[in-house]
Amino acid sequence: MNKYWTLLSGCLIFLGGIFSSSSILAQSSQDTNPMTVQSDTQEANSVTGVVTARGHVQVFYPARNLQATSAQAQYFSKEHRLVLTGNVYALQEGNSMRAETMTYLIDEGRFLAVPNNNQQVQSIYLVKNKDQNSTTEKIKVP
DSSP: OHHHHHHHHHHHHHHHHHHTSHHHHTSOGGGOOOOEEEOSEEEEETTTTEEEEEEEEEEEEGGGTEEEEEEEEEEETTTTEEEEEEEEEEEETTEEEEEEEEEEETTTTEEEEEOOTTOOOEEEOOOOOOOHHHHSOOOOOO
């Protein structure tokens, strides 16, 4: 029980350090968006600004309509970068991607995905159909 309180206290102290920094205080609440990370264990380093989550990781980032699962996740707060490793699955606005390692560059809204050796990254994109009435000619029957 004590190790869980120690971990929780460490994470709260870390988060307190991040949120009390002058760069965060200078931003309005409109500039920040919550990212929820659930996992078996988490650790936070207040010096480097890196939060590491391990075991059955689930990430929810509603501001970008992003959900992801992986074995491990690391959030690099100074670079606004999320690195997911181990059987990664990401879902954003109906589009999905599977890879062994995936980096999400938050400020750019860009994913970089790498497969295991001798495998491939898999992506499924939702492609909208054009309005059929505007793209096809109507055939007139005499």
